[in-house]
Amino acid sequence: xxxxxxxxxxxxxxxxxxxxxxxxxxxxxxxxxxxxxxxxxxxxxxxxxxxxxxxxxxxxxxxxxxxxxxxxxxxxxxxxxxxxxxxxxxxxxxxxxxxxxxxxxxxxxxxxxxxxxxxxxxxxxxxxxxxxxxxxxxxxxxxxxxxxxxxxxxxxxxxxxxxxxxxxxxxxxxxxxxxxxxxxxxxxxxxxxxxxxxxxxxxxxxxxxxxxxxxxxxxxxxxxxxxxxxxxxxxxxxxxxxxxxxxxxxxxxxxxxxxxxxxxxxxxxxxxxxxxxxxxxxxxxxxxxxxxxxxxxxxxxxxxxxxxxxxxxxxxxxxxxxxxxxxxxxxxxxxxxxxxxxxxxxxxxxxxxxxxxxxxxxxxxxxxx
Ligand SMILES: Nc1nc2c(c(=O)[nH]1)N[C@H]1C(S)=C(S)[C@@H](COP(=O)(O)O)O[C@H]1N2
Ligand SMILES: [Mo]
Numbered sequence: 290x291x292x293x294x295x296x297x298x299x300x301x302x303x304x305x306x307x308x309x310x311x312x313x314x315x316x317x318x319x320x321x322x323x324x325x326x327x328x329x330x331x332x333x334x335x336x337x338x339x340x341x342x343x344x345x346x347x348x349x350x351x352x353x354x355x356x357x358x359x360x361x362x363x364x365x366x367x368x369x370x371x372x373x374x375x376x377x378x379x380x381x382x383x384x385x386x387x388x389x390x391x392x393x394x395x396x397x398x399x400x401x402x403x404x405x406x407x408x409x410x411x412x413x414x415x416x417x418x419x420x421x422x423x424x425x426x427x428x429x430x431x432x433x434x435x436x437x438x439x440x441x442x443x444x445x446x447x448x449x450x451x452x453x454x455x456x457x458x459x460x461x462x463x464x465x466x467x468x469x470x471x472x473x474x475x476x477x478x479x480x481x482x483x484x485x486x487x488x489x490x491x492x493x494x495x496x497x498x499x500x501x502x503x504x505x506x507x508x509x510x511x512x513x514x515x516x517x518x519x520x521x522x523x524x525x526x527x528x529x530x531x532x533x534x535x536x537x538x539x540x541x542x543x544x545x546x547x548x549x550x551x552x553x554x555x556x557x558x559x560x561x562x563x564x565x566x567x568x569x570x571x572x573x574x575x576x577x578x579x580x581x582x583x584x585x586x587x588x589x590x591x592x593x594x595x596x597x598x599x600x601x602x603x604x605x606x607x608x609x610x611x612x613x614x615x616x617x618x619x620x621x622x623x624x625x626x627x628x629x630x631x632x633x634x635x636x637x638x639x640x641x642x643x644x645x646x647x648x649x650x651x652x653x654x655x656x657x658x
Contacts, residue, residue, distance in 0.1 A: 321403055323409050390405050440453040455517060560657050
């Protein structure tokens with residue numbers, strides 16, 4: 290790692306009690322948009338509505354000249370252009386991506402970074418070639434520990450100049466699911482989603498899915514790059530080495546019912562029967578149960594689940610409700626087949642990662658006419 294200015298490296302900051310979102314955070318939020326929650330209606334999120342997270346700039350890449358290098362601890366280093374990647378076996382997987390920082394801005398104290406509420410999620414159909422056979426063709430050397438994925442983007446983070454790089458443990462990289470994707474929802478990858486090539490690691494939080502992928506390097510020790518050893522770790526104190534952020538914790542979201550108030554986003558609803566719905570997902574195991582509350586968590590009831598689809602894509606749920614005049618707080622909570630669920634109090638860590646706090650949707654039901 291190159292350290293540009295030691296004085297600015299170090300732990301991310303926590304906001305003071307009552308400190309508002311800064312202009313810098315607003316700048317990040319304006320670049321990295323979330324998925325409008327009404328888009329929870331789609332099984333597959335249209336590309337323009339999928340959330341975005343780009344640490345630096347969208348790099349200048351060119352699909353006609355782009356190459357992927359596979360090197361490090363391999364029997365035969367490989368260099369493949371897009372035409373060569375397209376000749377390899379082709380798969381399409383429906384995968385829900387969620388940023389590890391989703392929900393961060395709702396935490397107390399609030400970690401200062403991209404200020405997500407709950408909308409840093411989307412589900413796309415990614416087409417490309419499976420990663421594991423490519424690694425096997427290169428020949429994974431004995432003693433391989435991590436597989437490092439390098440993007441074409443470059444920047445500085447907390448004083449450290451770097452290419453965006455993330456490593457996966459070799460056993461995860463050799464699973465069946467990860468793929469090198471060159472299409473999203475049946476069209477070439479858009480620039481903001483990693484054109485012309487990105488990694489997709491079904492079940493893992495967003496940071497693992499390296500965009501603008503240009504190099505894969507197998508190494509014989511735990512990779513110590515910034516995004517693995519400094520950034521994406523769950524820690525309580527700045528000096529805590531922490532544990533790595535990995536798979537997506539279960540979460541359910543409610544598709545906001547009725548219509549919104551422009552500023553407050555409070556939902557306005559007419560009284561009477563209404564079917565609430567939304568989506569639920571987990572990167573550990575398929576979703577088995579969704580519960581809904583319409584009284585701010587005092588009582589919970591079982592929602593009906595839609596058809597089970599791909600293991601790493603969200604699942605629809607619905608819940609019939611009779612809206613009565615007055616204010617209500619509506620929430621949903623997911624439980625997966627591993628027994629993981631959404632806790633009453635969100636797990637807090639200094640980065641605000643993997644906090645699957647329960648969304649609260651404020652609903653104002655009008656008086657009966
Ligand atoms: N090269 C590169 N890959 C990257 C990032 C990045 O900044 N550079 N951001 C990561 C993060 S933090 C997330 S959440 C996902 C977001 O993917 P999306 O923008 O396609 O939704 O991309 C990941 N891959
Ligand atoms: Mo992210």
